[in-house]
Amino acid sequence: xxxxxxxxxxxxxxxxxxxxxxxxxxxxxxxxxxxxxxxxxxxxxxxxxxxxxxxxxxxxxxxxxxxxxxxxxxxxxxxxxxxxxxxxxxxxxxxxxxxxxxxxxxxxxxxxxxxxxxxxxxxxxxxxxxxxxxxxxxxxxxxxxxxxxxxxxxxxxxxxxxxxxxxxxxxxxxxxxxxxxxxxxxxxxxxxxxxxxxxxxxxxxxxxxxxxxxxxxxxxxxxxxxxxxxxxxxxxxxxxxxxxxxxxxxxxxxxxxxxxxxxxxxxxxxxxxxxxxxxxxxxxxxxxxxxxxxxxxxxxxxxxxxxxxxxxxxxxxxxxxxxxxxxxxxxxxxxxxxxxxxxxxxxxxxxxxxxxxxxxxxxxxxxxxxxxxxxxxxxxxxxxxxx
Amino acid sequence: xxxxxxxxxxxxxxxxxxxxxxxxxxxxxxxxxxxxxxxxxxxxxxxxxxxxxxxxxxxxxxxxxxxxxxxxxxxxxxxxxxxxxxxxxxxxxxxxxxxxxxxxxxxxxxxxxxxxxxxxxxxxxxxxxxxxxxxxxxxxxxxxxxxxxxxxxxxxxxxxxxxxxxxxxxxxxxxxxxxxxxxxxxxxxxxxxxxxxxxxxxxxxxxxxxxxxxxxxxxxxxxxxxxxxxxxxxxxxxxxxxxxxxxxxxxxxxxxxxxxxxxxxxxxxxxxxxxxxxxxxxxxxxxxxxxxxxxxxxxxxxxxxxxxxxxxxxxxxxxxxxxxxxxxxxxxxxxxxxxxxxxxxxxxxxxxxxxxxxxxxxxxxxxxxxxxxxxxxxxxxxxxxxx
Numbered sequence: 001x002x003x004x005x006x007x008x009x010x011x012x013x014x015x016x017x018x019x020x021x022x023x024x025x026x027x028x029x030x031x032x033x034x035x036x037x038x039x040x041x042x043x044x045x046x047x048x049x050x051x052x053x054x055x056x057x058x059x060x061x062x063x064x065x066x067x068x069x070x071x072x073x074x075x076x077x078x079x080x081x082x083x084x085x086x087x088x089x090x091x092x093x094x095x096x097x098x099x100x101x102x103x104x105x106x107x108x109x110x111x112x113x114x115x116x117x118x119x120x121x122x123x124x125x126x127x128x129x130x131x132x133x134x135x136x137x138x139x140x141x142x143x144x145x146x147x148x149x150x151x152x153x154x155x156x157x158x159x160x161x162x163x164x165x166x167x168x169x170x171x172x173x174x175x176x177x178x179x180x181x182x183x184x185x186x187x188x189x190x191x192x193x194x195x196x197x198x199x200x201x202x203x204x205x206x207x208x209x210x211x212x213x214x215x216x217x218x219x220x221x222x223x224x225x226x227x228x229x230x231x232x233x234x235x236x237x238x239x240x241x242x243x244x245x246x247x248x249x250x251x252x253x254x255x256x257x258x259x260x261x262x263x264x265x266x267x268x269x270x271x272x273x274x275x276x277x278x279x280x281x282x283x284x285x286x287x288x289x290x291x292x293x294x295x296x297x298x299x300x301x302x303x304x305x306x307x308x309x310x311x312x313x314x315x316x317x318x319x320x321x322x323x324x325x326x327x328x329x330x331x332x333x334x335x336x337x338x339x340x341x342x343x344x345x346x347x348x349x350x351x352x353x354x355x356x357x358x359x360x361x362x363x364x365x366x367x368x369x370x371x372x373x374x375x376x377x378x379x380x381x382x383x384x385x386x387x
Numbered sequence: 388x389x390x391x392x393x394x395x396x397x398x399x400x401x402x403x404x405x406x407x408x409x410x411x412x413x414x415x416x417x418x419x420x421x422x423x424x425x426x427x428x429x430x431x432x433x434x435x436x437x438x439x440x441x442x443x444x445x446x447x448x449x450x451x452x453x454x455x456x457x458x459x460x461x462x463x464x465x466x467x468x469x470x471x472x473x474x475x476x477x478x479x480x481x482x483x484x485x486x487x488x489x490x491x492x493x494x495x496x497x498x499x500x501x502x503x504x505x506x507x508x509x510x511x512x513x514x515x516x517x518x519x520x521x522x523x524x525x526x527x528x529x530x531x532x533x534x535x536x537x538x539x540x541x542x543x544x545x546x547x548x549x550x551x552x553x554x555x556x557x558x559x560x561x562x563x564x565x566x567x568x569x570x571x572x573x574x575x576x577x578x579x580x581x582x583x584x585x586x587x588x589x590x591x592x593x594x595x596x597x598x599x600x601x602x603x604x605x606x607x608x609x610x611x612x613x614x615x616x617x618x619x620x621x622x623x624x625x626x627x628x629x630x631x632x633x634x635x636x637x638x639x640x641x642x643x644x645x646x647x648x649x650x651x652x653x654x655x656x657x658x659x660x661x662x663x664x665x666x667x668x669x670x671x672x673x674x675x676x677x678x679x680x681x682x683x684x685x686x687x688x689x690x691x692x693x694x695x696x697x698x699x700x701x702x703x704x705x706x707x708x709x710x711x712x713x714x715x716x717x718x719x720x721x722x723x724x725x726x727x728x729x730x731x732x733x734x735x736x737x738x739x740x741x742x743x744x745x746x747x748x749x750x751x752x753x754x755x756x757x758x759x760x761x762x763x764x765x766x767x768x769x770x771x772x773x774x
Contacts, residue, residue, distance in 0.1 A: 001402070001627040001631075002402065003401060003403060003405060004400075004401050005399070005400050005405075006399045006400075007396065009394065010394065012393045013392050015389065015391065208624075208628045209604065209607055209608040209612070210605060213600060216600060217597050217598075220600065221597040221600070225596075236388075237388060240388040240644065241388065241597055244388075244595075244643060245597050256399075
């Protein structure tokens with residue numbers, strides 16, 4: 001086991017109707033709120049109106065239109081400007097991981113005098129940030145329980161994971177009923193995103209019985225519950241379990257003390273969605289089985305055997321590489337079975353920029369230091385195999 | 388899934404030599420430290436001297452002699468007095484769960500003007516508490532990652548679980564090498580304590596795939612690693628995994644959203660160790676299989692089937708009650724195999740006060756509302772079966 005230094009101070013308020021506590025929670029932080037959200041989905045489910053009703057006594061400034069793969073310009077820059085102009089006390093992010101990720105960058109930028117990109121690009125370490133409260137409407141990223149966010153800058157094709165311990169949400173409201181109207185496409189993509197968060201931690205040099213059990217339980221929970229949510233979008237228990245399983249995704253609890261894997265699929269997918277603005281979870285699902293095939297070797301095979309036997313119930317008496325190959329196929333088949341388009345062409349990506357993207361990943365993501373190292377040619381091969 | 392409101396703000400600093408960070412951590416809280424500890428074990432392993440060396444620049448007041456099943460009088464009362472007299476800024480608890488539990492009660496009492504028993508007995512709600520830092524030397528209670536403690540008051544045979552969100556340690560240092568010298572008896576008792584923490588959460592009305600997987604992983608990790616620690620007390624990896632598995636025991640992460648079970652074994656064991664001052668983990672191990680036999684019924688059998696199949700690998704094709712009985716026997720056999728005395732007589736308890744203890748439990752522990760309700764006669768039967 002590796003040494004670690006770990007804390008997740010976020011308060012989770014989980015379940016039906018927990019939003020009734022919103023006024024008392026917000027009052028802890030002040031009266032001036034920046035309300036951040038995306039498009040119309042929070043209006044459609046009545047959540048926008050309910051939030052405004054509950055917060056009648058507060059001063060609310062709004063930043064709407066935050067997109068998936070949230071953009072530095074205009075969203076982060078606009079949000080920072082609003083916070084400074086209005087002396088905002090606290091940010092209330094309502095939506096999915098993109099809204100929250102964007103709000104984290106705004107929270108840091110609002111307390112910094114220079115260009116917020118200095119913080120996101122790690123040129124300057126944030127000294128503080130505005131407090132953040134969120135109401136999550138999509139089970140996927142786990143941003144509600146970690147201190148990271150992913151921000152895209154279009155002109156440079158950058159999609160950067162920005163992590164800083166100042167950025168833990170103070171409070172996350174998780175009401176599974178808000179996810180009842182999530183489309184089949186987004187339900188499946190959220191499942192794939194959360195499964196990949198676990199896989200990125202599972203495939204590493206050393207793990208423990210405890211962590212493997214946690215992660216295998218997480219993977220099985222996601223597979224079973226995503227199917228239930230697709231069959232019956234208002235299955236409360238399935239939506240709830242999926243939501244909680246996603247919440248643990250990136251805060252470290254699944255694998256405290258494990259060696260770092262390098263998060264290779266995220267490194268590669270960030271290029272795909274930076275260049276083509278595709279759905280993150282779909283990009284991950286497409287890459288994952290091709291990455292697995294690429295790294296399968298004498299060094300890695302035993303982790304695939306454990307994964308195959310414990311997650312998919314593959315017969316442990318088979319030969320090791322046979323188990324691993326069945327496990328990789330089972331991963332592909334599962335994603336396919338929940339309706340994810342499993343080729344890059346289906347999401348609008350062809351071979352034209354593969355070499356450029358592979359070069360971008362090789363230069364920026366440090367995957368030559370991953371547990372199973374990836375050089376530029378490996379990355380290009382994985383992208384090509386994903387076409 | 389049940390609604391929940393959850394937070395664990397404690398920072399865990401885990402691994403070899405992490406104590407080097409002690410001065411910078413303590414400096415965040417002030418210069419005046421109450422150092423609390425038990426008997427000589429922290430001196431024997433050199434930890435006392437190392438702490439004093441690292442904290443040369445601080446003012447340290449000491450409270451030593453804190454016993455297992457820590458006592459309200461004198462330990463809590465003495466600690467509160469020292470904090471008030473010396474204007475203590477922060478408590479540094481060095482030892483096992485008893486030292487930390489006692490320090491939590493001191494931390495609350497130090498910020499309260501009246502009799503600290505008002506707080507422990509829930510007559511008055513603590514408004515604040517001194518910050519607590521701990522260095523844990525025993526894998527068992529999980530007190531380092533929760534906001535509860537257990538305090539005994541001898542004259543009334545009370546052993547009370549005192550829980551308050553002000554009592555989360557600010558920082559817990561966990562260096563597995565400090566547990567290398569823990570005796571076989573205490574290693575086994577710590578394992579039984581931690582296993583029972585999980586079982587108290589596992590046997591309930593509703594759980595999820597995720598939580599069951601977490602808890603089954605925790606139980607398997609404890610069983611495998613306790614045996615390794617007994618075979619080779621300096622097996623770092625086994626000590627480390629056991630330490631982390633214990634740490635999660637009571638902070639809720641194993642079972643967020645599960646219905647409450649009522650923690651029946653702890654309710655019963657608290658009477659045993661209040662009346663006879665036995666080792667808590669041994670008391671739990673003795674009671675657990677007898678409690679299981681008592682509650683096995685049509686209502687509970689399916690949980691025992693899941694437990695038996697997933698934790699002990701019992702053949703799932705057997706008849707349900709046969710699986711349950713094998714699971715209960717396997718629980719008993721495991722505790723026996725790690726050297727725990729499995730009868731009350733072996734730990735000095737005879738039948739003379741069973742009825743009195745059963746009455747005390749029935750009046751004070753609310754076990755008639757447990758998932759599998761226990762009336763006074765059930766409690767007496769479980770104690771008698773444990774003789």
